[in-house]
Amino acid sequence: MNFDLLSAKIIFLFVLSILFSRISSDQQQQVPIQQQPPPDNVNANIDANKPHSDSQRLAQKPDCRLDIDKYCKKNIAQLGPGEVLSDMDALECLQDAGFSENEALQPQCAQAVWEYKVELTQDKRFIGALQQFCTVDINQNHRLKACTQDLRPGYALSCMMEHVHEIDQGSRCFQFLLRVEKVAFSDFALIAPFVEHCAAIIKQLGCGQLTKPSLHQNVRVPHSQGSTLECLISNIVNVQKDPTKEQIINGMSEECRKEVRRIAELQSDDFHLDRPLFFACRHDREEFCSEINAGEGKVFQCLMQHKEDKRMQPECARILAERAGMMGRDFRLAHPLLKQCDKELQAYRCIPQPGFEKSLQFHLSWVVLCLENGIHFYNQQEHERQQAAKDENAPKKQWPNLVVFSDECKHEMFSHRQMMVQEFRMGPEVVMNCATEIDKYCSPKGDLETEGKTVHCLMAHAQERNEQKTLTQQCRNALQDLVKVADIGSNYQVDKVLYASCRELIEGKCKQDAVSEANTLTCLMKNLDEADMTDDCEQRLIEVQYFMARDWSLDPQLYDACHQEAVDRCSAVSEWHKGANQLSGQSNQVVDPGPQVLACLYRAGYDEEKPLKAECAQNVRRVLYERASRVNMLPDVEENCRQALSEYCSQNVQPTEEMDCLQEHFETEEFKRRHPKCYTEVEKFTKMESKDTKLNRLLSRACRPVINAYCSQYINQEIDHGDVLTCL
Numbered sequence: 167m168n169f170d171l172l173s174a175k176i177i178f179l180f181v182l183s184i185l186f187s188r189i190s191s192d193q194q195q196q197v198p199i200q201q202q203p204p205p206d207n208v209n210a211n212i213d214a215n216k217p218h219s220d221s222q223r224l225a226q227k228p229d230c231r232l233d234i235d236k237y238c239k240k241n242i243a244q245l246g247p248g249e250v251l252s253d254m255d256a257l258e259c260l261q262d263a264g265f266s267e268n269e270a271l272q273p274q275c276a277q278a279v280w281e282y283k284v285e286l287t288q289d290k291r292f293i294g295a296l297q298q299f300c301t302v303d304i305n306q307n308h309r310l311k312a313c314t315q316d317l318r319p320g321y322a323l324s325c326m327m328e329h330v331h332e333i334d335q336g337s338r339c340f341q342f343l344l345r346v347e348k349v350a351f352s353d354f355a356l357i358a359p360f361v362e363h364c365a366a367i368i369k370q371l372g373c374g375q376l377t378k379p380s381l382h383q384n385v386r387v388p389h390s391q392g393s394t395l396e397c398l399i400s401n402i403v404n405v406q407k408d409p410t411k412e413q414i415i416n417g418m419s420e421e422c423r424k425e426v427r428r429i430a431e432l433q434s435d436d437f438h439l440d441r442p443l444f445f446a447c448r449h450d451r452e453e454f455c456s457e458i459n460a461g462e463g464k465v466f467q468c469l470m471q472h473k474e475d476k477r478m479q480p481e482c483a484r485i486l487a488e489r490a491g492m493m494g495r496d497f498r499l500a501h502p503l504l505k506q507c508d509k510e511l512q513a514y515r516c517i518p519q520p521g522f523e524k525s526l527q528f529h530l531s532w533v534v535l536c537l538e539n540g541i542h543f544y545n546q547q548e549h550e551r552q553q554a555a556k557d558e559n560a561p562k563k564q565w566p567n568l569v570v571f572s573d574e575c576k577h578e579m580f581s582h583r584q585m586m587v588q589e590f591r592m593g594p595e596v597v598m599n600c601a602t603e604i605d606k607y608c609s610p611k612g613d614l615e616t617e618g619k620t621v622h623c624l625m626a627h628a629q630e631r632n633e634q635k636t637l638t639q640q641c642r643n644a645l646q647d648l649v650k651v652a653d654i655g656s657n658y659q660v661d662k663v664l665y666a667s668c669r670e671l672i673e674g675k676c677k678q679d680a681v682s683e684a685n686t687l688t689c690l691m692k693n694l695d696e697a698d699m700t701d702d703c704e705q706r707l708i709e710v711q712y713f714m715a716r717d718w719s720l721d722p723q724l725y726d727a728c729h730q731e732a733v734d735r736c737s738a739v740s741e742w743h744k745g746a747n748q749l750s751g752q753s754n755q756v757v758d759p760g761p762q763v764l765a766c767l768y769r770a771g772y773d774e775e776k777p778l779k780a781e782c783a784q785n786v787r788r789v790l791y792e793r794a795s796r797v798n799m800l801p802d803v804e805e806n807c808r809q810a811l812s813e814y815c816s817q818n819v820q821p822t823e824e825m826d827c828l829q830e831h832f833e834t835e836e837f838k839r840r841h842p843k844c845y846t847e848v849e850k851f852t853k854m855e856s857k858d859t860k861l862n863r864l865l866s867r868a869c870r871p872v873i874n875a876y877c878s879q880y881i882n883q884e885i886d887h888g889d890v891l892t893c894l
Contacts (some may be wrong), residue, residue, distance in 0.1 A: 224282045225256040230275040237263035254345060257282060261349075262445075283349055287323045292346075296326065300339035307332055320358030327432055347432070360429060363421040364398070370414050373397035396442040396485070398426055403491030403591055430492050434499040437465035443489060447482035454478075463501030470585055474662075487591055494592035497533040503582050506574040507537060513569035514540035529594055530582065531651045537571075537579055538653055542725065542742040544568050549726045553781075584660040587652045590620045596648055600624055600641040607635075621648065622663050625709035629798050631808055649713040655720045657683040658690075664710060668703035684722045691792040695822060695863060708796065708821075715799040718763045724789055728767060728782040736766035761801035764789075772854050772885065783884070787858065794855075795863035797824040803851060807844035810837065825851070826864055859890035869894060 224230065234251065235242075238259040241251055260271060260279050271279065286292065293314050297304065304310045309332070313325035326343055333340045367373075373394050401415055402423075433440040437451065437460040447469055451458075454475070455468035466489060472478060473486050493499040497518070504511070511517050516536035518528050547568060554560040586592045590604075608623035624645055630636040637645070654661050658672075665672065668690055675698065676689035690707055693699050714720040718732065719742050732738035770778050771786035778786065793799035797807065798821065804811075807828060814837075815827035825848075831837050832848040855861040859881065866873070866881075873881050877893035880886045 224253045224278060225251040227275075227278050229272070229278045230256070230260065233260060233263065233271050233275045253282065257286075257349065286349055287320060287346065293317070293322050295342070296322065299342040300333075303333050303337065303339045318358060320361075324359050328428065330432070331435075360395075360425045363419060363425050367414060367418050367422055368394060368398070371397065371401055371411065373401075395426065395429060396488075399430065399488050399492055402426070402495075403488045403597070427492075427496050427498075430489075431496065431498045434463055434466065434489065434493070435461065435501055437461075440466075440489070443482075443485050446479065446485050450478050450482045462505055463499070467502055467581065470589070471581075473588070487589055490585060490589045491591035491594075491597070494530050494586070495594050496528055497530045500530055500533075500582060503533075503578040506572070506578045510537060510540060510569060510571055510575050514543075516540070531586065531593055531595070531647065534579060534582055534586070534651055537575075538651075539742045540569075541571055541576075541579075542719075542722075544571065545722075546726055546729050550730070580657060580660060583652050583657075584662070586648065587621055587654075587661050587663075590624075590648075593644065593648045593651070595644040596621075596624075596641075599644040600637070603627065603637050603641050619663060621645070622706060622709055625712065626705070629709070629712055631812065646713055646716065649710070650717065650720065653720070653722075654710055655684060655687060655714055656722045658687050659683060661706075661710065664706045667700070667706040670700065671698065671703060674698075688723070688788070688792070694792070695795060695867060708798070711793065711799055715764070715793055716761050716801050718767065721785075721789055724767075724785045727785040728778070731770070731778055731782050732763055732767060735770055736763045738763045761805075765802050768854065769850075772857055787860075787884070790854075791860055791863075794825070794851075794861045795822050797821070797828070800825075800851065803828075803844075803847045806847045807841065810841040810844040813840075822864065856888050856891075858885050859888070860886075865891075 225234065234256055238251060238256060241255045241259055245251065257279065260275070263271060296314055300310065304314060307329070309329050310326065313322050313329065316322050316325055323346065327347055330340065330343050330347070333343070401411060402418075437444060437447075443466070450469060450472070451465060454472040455465055458464050458468045466486070469478075469482070469486055470490065473483050489499075498504070511533070514536060516533050518532070547565060551565055554563065590596050603624060604620060607627050608620050624637065624641065627635060628637050628642055628645060652660050654664070658668075659665055671690060671693060672686060675693060676686050690703070691711065694704060694707065718728075718738070719725050725742070729738075733740050767778075767782075767786045768790055770776075771783050771790065777783060797804050797811065803825070810828060810831075811824060814831045815824050819827050828844070828848050829852060832845050832852075838845045851861075860866055872894060873890060877890050880889040880893055883889070
């Protein structure tokens, strides 16, 4: 049965139920209900698509005849001989016209539309219709049954909307509710709990009125099509520059926040239910996503992938950004991720407990981090299992039977990580903690940079040594968390800015060299100081590596190879996604996965009395080689040498020459006296460099022809112990 025929039958049954209930009410009371239309003509033909003599039907109302003829031409053209427009079809096309900026319903028709929507959603006849269409579902589900027992105007509808996903999507009950939902989402004044809990703040923020059109004079708000909720979402998601509005938002009751989240969750499932998004993006949907069926958030996800396309309408892009911000605050809006990763979410305990909506665990970033932790845990176990299989002397171990991540789940994780880098609003912590920096450094004209450029703008300022231009620690921490969620080290493609800047190298020199996304990043780092490295690629690469150098777990090859030794020798946290402050029952020896762990591994990498395992040692030195040419990628050196760098190396010194500059001065008595901590860190690095010539990138590059000709037998050793320098 096709959808149009099913819809027609649903409309017919619904109208029939209203007629029967009106007849029953008329017989019992013999008086019309106040503020409701008089009873239908008992002898009227009840077929929704046959001529009807009742002037109270919306499709036949004289007040709307002109508007119906004007705005419902397409619907009327599809009618058969002798058929007339159904009320629901009339309502939908009138709603679409009422939302348009260029069109307006006549006031008397707007009033009629309002009254019909109230009648459709708020009185006892809605419950009667529910019992007509949803008898089987109500009898099988006690939560649905409870909805029908709530006789407060509008509450039965609100309750059914909350549980609509518990109903079989192929049933006539679901189809009926889906169509009524669209009516309700067109005007949130019809959703009673929303009105009850949010009326005051709606008024304070000037987000519209919650009264019927006849009470307004010279104000066009006939049916707001979701503009009230849109106004609230915009105020919640965007950085507030108005102190008064900021105070109002901060004072929003938890009940109102809950209603906003709940409605956003419901409408995010179906593109048609989010009326502002639907109207702003309907042309873009046809342009970019015409083959995507609505439902399960698929249209939204498709539109987000094209958000930076120059052909997209600005209003569509704006609303997409705000919806992304809401998704960042409530993981339940990420329908594709929840569906494709359902098994993995359960197995790795990544579903936050209900009732803790205010906690950080409800943020999408926490859920994605938890899933990524599951992948790292699985990969780490497989890596250790393979190593144990190669070692005949390894003790036998019982390996846990972990759930494998499906390709579909991995794809959704990648898509959502990519969105989080592209749209910074999806990270509430960045919005809250970097508001001043974004306003000051990254939006000089008041507009926010797109395509992930806001995130890279903040990354660039994280490296500033000028205290007047750097980020606050709170903002820096929020950025570090975002980089962790994005997990750029595992797949550079989540960062579109980096990919676009380095495409020439990625698709050229690194195409054959790299066998995985992680290896591609390694290839880029190897070519950091080569002639074919562009300035733009170098800058973006350093912005990412600056943060990777401060969290050892962000390099997947290093993490897999060194996990156990980092835990045992360097007091690293055992779980990938948790810091020491998030773990209960841990000893005071446990440290956050930051520079301390890397510094410890660097020292262990050159410890010949108690060496690291070969694979771990190779990866430690690989990472050190990649980062040794720049002080800002050696956190311990940079942190302790800021003043020394400013004093000795601020004039005509390139970033690649800063370590050389420090080494030229660090052994002087004045340097030791003025910068003792810097002296200690430079001395440590110089000792490592004396053991391993490859750490001296300037020397290795300048002397490469001579080394290859005369000293190759030494340079190919894991550690040359200074033999290359002696040979030179």
